[in-house]
Amino acid sequence: MLIFHTNPKPWHGHPYIYAPTNNTQTFFSSSMPKIENSLNEEEEGKQSKHYSSAGKIKRLVLTQEGRTKLNAYPDREFYAYPRFVTHVDDAFISTLTNLYREKLRPEWEILDLMSSWVSHLPKEVTYKSVVGHGLNAQELVKNPRLDYFFVKDLNQDQQLQLETCSLDAVICTVSVQYLQQPEKVFAEVFRVLRPGGMLIVSFSNRLFYEKAISTWREGTAYSRVQLVVQYFQCVEGFTQPETIRKLPAPAPAGAPEDKSPLSWIMRLLGLLSGGSDPFYAVIAYKNFKPIYE
Ligand SMILES: C[S@@+](CC[C@H](N)C(=O)[O-])C[C@H]1O[C@@H](n2cnc3c(N)ncnc32)[C@H](O)[C@@H]1O
Secondary structure (H helix, E strand, O other), X not given: OEEEEOOOOXXXXXXXXXXXXXXXXXXXXXXXXXXXXXXXXHHHHHHHHHOOOOOOEOOOOOOOHHHOOOOOOOHHHHOOOOOOOOOOOHHHHHHHHHHHHHHOOOOOEEEEEOOOOOOOOOOOXXXXXXXXXXXXXHHHHOOOOOOEEEEOOOOOOOOOOOOOOOEEEEEEEOOHHHOOOHHHHHHHHHHHEEEEXXXXXXXXXXXXXXXXXXXXXXXXXXXXXXXXXXXXXXXXXXOOXXXXXXXXXXXXXXXXXXXXXXXXXXXXXXXXXXXXXXXXXXXXXXXXXXXOO
């Protein structure tokens, strides 16, 4: 895992302390705030007793087959080159930014999981802090919303090097379809959220087809929403997920249908929606109430 501060921009010549881990490399910026455990041992013991089943994976959602990708090369290779594009259209982004405007509070500490050079957060709001995560450091360093970021392949290792109960919200935009171990990632998100904290997962029908898991590729719009709902439900302690759907208006009656082969292929791959990109979001909160076994 790589951790960088973006402010000041660290891309070249910033001092890092190198700390090797088992199979990934970790770089800490020397100016990064030290992570402190705010609980003493006794308090920690009490808390883990009260939350003993919270955050546990109750059951796996995906089969082994369902986790497979057509392109089985390491994801880091696929994301090695920066893509300074937006992966969804303006209507989708506007809906998402409005959702963030409604749900996220300025005093919050937020993680943008599977981020890039954009976070789609409302420009007029300054949050207490925004941490970014992704696979391409060149994209992340250009993201003006991030206070710092880390690079980590979540299909190799799902652990987030973030303190337990340290964040108010985690956002994950148009990326959940690439997770091969979503149950473990959602459980980790649960761990790092404060009680009452929320996870907002949004997606459309666009995807890097070869990099999406087979269950997603073979699914429908309806089944994909249900799949993300189940990712939440498989972790003990999330509230019942809320789903939001905003679908493009149907083509006006009598409008000519595009029956060209290209249009047919695009529809098959989910790249053409006949209007603006459909918007889906699934949201749940980390329960306030301790869960007793
Ligand atoms: C379609 S982009 C979306 C980026 C950003 N959330 C946005 O809204 O523009 C998918 C993102 O998922 C992240 N990603 C894909 N596979 C990943 C993996 N195995 N581990 C961590 N992140 C991954 C990449 O960093 C990539 O930027």
